Amino acid sequence: MKAPMKATLIAIAVAVVLALAAFLYALVNQSPAPQPEEGGGGAASVVRENSHVLDDGGPDAVTVVEFVDFECEACGAFYPIVEDLREQFAGQITYVVRYFPMPGHFNSMNAALAAEAAAAQGRFEDMYHRLFETQAEWGEAQESRADLFRGFAEELGLDMTAYDEAVASPTTAQRVELDFNEGHALGVGSTPTFFVDGELLELQAWDDLENAIDAAVNGER
Template structure:
């Protein structure tokens, strides 16, 4: 076979491989943010369940804000200080609820959620919540398990490590995380962070949109 022909065939083969790789990339990313499937699951989905983690309880009549988050998500990390400011600004006027939504494309997002849930079983969810976001730059986007790092956080927090290890290994802990994720999808969540203010999906375009929505909801209830 002549050299120019070989070169042409090699070029075609490389192009085909690149096209296939691009298609696979698109399909994988679509699956990570796939819309919720229609069916009976969505009809029973609830924004807040009895086992949902409530960071602030504003009491009867308070505006309920629900956040579906991924501890590895950079956007969630960017919203973290905004959320903390909101919690302080509207203390006593809002009930703030956090639910897990670990995206499949983030290697350690589920490990982080499991660590938070294991801490929650010792009534230390909020402490681990803060620790995970404050350290996100340290472990985010790692392509190997950082479960040992999260275990170190648990030790620093003074948790019962025997109980922590047992909770991390218990399939029911993972099931608890998966429950939030699946219910989020049924509610229309496909990315993080996703917020609901008094049951309404928050459409955010600017950084202060969430504050404005909460302020409007609080003012409307007065």
């Protein structure tokens, strides 16, 4: 085999291996989920009255809940998939987002606070999109990017006095921590974690979420 051709084949093989590694990392992301906690001060709920609903399909819709970390690369990888599924199953699902900022991500809590501060002004979904669409710009940073997130709030036209007060308020942090603690009690240990009609979904392939929603919509779950 000629040297240039051999080098090309080696390069292709390396690219395939790297792509597969990235896929597997995004699929499992860090750590297995712990078992749901038993006992304690009341049952954990997959959805709360104050949970953020992106799409409301009505009383007969399938409920899909995602626990997210805005800095998580796997969540970023699933973001376009989720957007496609929201469009594909429009009117058939209620899509809910809950916070699960992973401790190993420096700005995951800052991002969640920004989203919750935007939610206080009825703009959660706008900030949700902004954070994921810009994740490559700030993800994995080892310094606070709160000023960047504040810039997003300005771009969205939010009341900045109210935004700043919300970000600084212990109530906002407590709201994020409520989702995190309840997620942990439900067995969430990595992100993204999905529940379909209250059932924890074990992701093993990219189309597992679509298949689970399709089965639930068609009464097969």
